[in-house]
Amino acid sequence: AKEEGRGNFQYFSSERNLEALYHLRLEAELRKAIERDEFELHYQPQVDILKGDKLIGMEALLRWRHHEDGLVRTDIFIKVAESCGLIVDIDRWVLRQACLQGVIWSQSYDEIFKLSVNISAVHFRQADFIEGVKKILAETGLDPHLLGFEITEGVLMKELDTAKEHLRELRVLGIEVAIDDFGTGYSSLAYLRHFDVDTLKIDRSFLVDIATNEADQAIASSIIELARNLKLNVVAEGVETKEQLEQIFSRGCYVIQGYYFSKPLIFR
Numbered sequence: 001a002k003e004e005g006r007g008n009f010q011y012f013s014s015e016r017n018l019e020a021l022y023h024l025r026l027e028a029e030l031r032k033a034i035e036r037d038e039f040e041l042h043y044q045p046q047v048d049i050l051k052g053d054k055l056i057g058m059e060a061l062l063r064w065r066h067h068e069d070g071l072v073r074t075d076i077f078i079k080v081a082e083s084c085g086l087i088v089d090i091d092r093w094v095l096r097q098a099c100l101q102g103v104i105w106s107q108s109y110d111e112i113f114k115l116s117v118n119i120s121a122v123h124f125r126q127a128d129f130i131e132g133v134k135k136i137l138a139e140t141g142l143d144p145h146l147l148g149f150e151i152t153e154g155v156l157m158k159e160l161d162t163a164k165e166h167l168r169e170l171r172v173l174g175i176e177v178a179i180d181d182f183g184t185g186y187s188s189l190a191y192l193r194h195f196d197v198d199t200l201k202i203d204r205s206f207l208v209d210i211a212t213n214e215a216d217q218a219i220a221s222s223i224i225e226l227a228r229n230l231k232l233n234v235v236a237e238g239v240e241t242k243e244q245l246e247q248i249f250s251r252g253c254y255v256i257q258g259y260y261f262s263k264p265l266i267f268r
């Protein structure tokens with residue numbers, strides 16, 4: 001894409017140009033989103049089927065309601081925010097809101113469940129990542145044992161020493177860590193030896209056709225077995241149908257997140 005540079009008419013008239021403009025506008029609007037109070041958090045339940053569909057966790061998922069354009073797709077604006085560095089402020093906003101909600105929940109219910117927050121690789125690698133987390137914990141008063149972070153494999157492939165150190169400090173704090181979208185990265189599995197994590201999250205892409213696709217069934221089985229052998233928890237995300245649930249359950253994964261149980265919910 002970069003080769004088609006200046007002087008190439010194609011470049012100026014292409015859809016890519018419109019896309020670039022769209023990204024620039026998104027970035028400009030994202031910069032104002034926090035002060036305009038346009039972000040909200042939705043929470044998607046994670047249930048344990050072995051415990052009678054008990055609620056054991058909630059994943060915080062960010063929504064951006066732009067005052068003119070309405071809801072902007074999360075995966076799209078997160079990518080833009082990562083490429084311009086705004087993601088650090090956004091992740092911190094999310095963490096603070098989620099902790100405040102967690103405090104409310106822990107005061108209103110006897111049953112405890114974990115609050116999962118997505119942490120971008122860009123944010124996780126910041127030298128002051130742990131410091132920022134501690135500050136938010138102190139400000140909100142949430143018990144860190146009620147908190148879990150979701151990071152992607154990509155986090156663990158660059159700047160290994162920083163990643164290891166941050167994982168170690170999270171463990172000291174009592175914050176659990178899940179590897180999100182597990183199996184979709186390009187890494188070898190060997191990295192799992194070096195990193196102290198708690199949970200593997202089977203990506204939704206392996207669930208979509210699992211009722212009929214034998215390759216997806218084999219991949220799901222392997223991830224579940226790997227988790228069992230490494231003594232890690234395993235969660236399946238994006239379970240929409242009974243068939244998908246049965247496929248996953250019969251392979252030994254009992255913690256489920258997906259539309260089959262609930263879409264992300266808003267609490268006000």
Ligand code: C2E
Pocket residue numbers: 044060061062073074075078087091094118119120150180181204237238239240257258259260264
């Ligand atoms: P993710 O962390 O893999 O989150 C799961 C996505 O799957 C969410 O999309 C969720 O709404 C969707 N989902 C859950 N169950 C089902 C299902 O049964 N069917 C279908 N079709 N979809 C399901 P969402 O909320 O649009 O988020 C997209 C991605 O954006 C997330 O993927 C995550 O990578 C990122 N993201 C969301 N919130 C945050 C945040 O606060 N901080 C950061 N850094 N990233 C975030």
Ligand code: CA
Pocket residue numbers: 059118150180
């Ligand atoms: Ca996630």
Ligand code: CA
Pocket residue numbers: 180181203204237
């Ligand atoms: Ca995913």
Ligand code: CA
Pocket residue numbers: 152180181
């Ligand atoms: Ca993801």
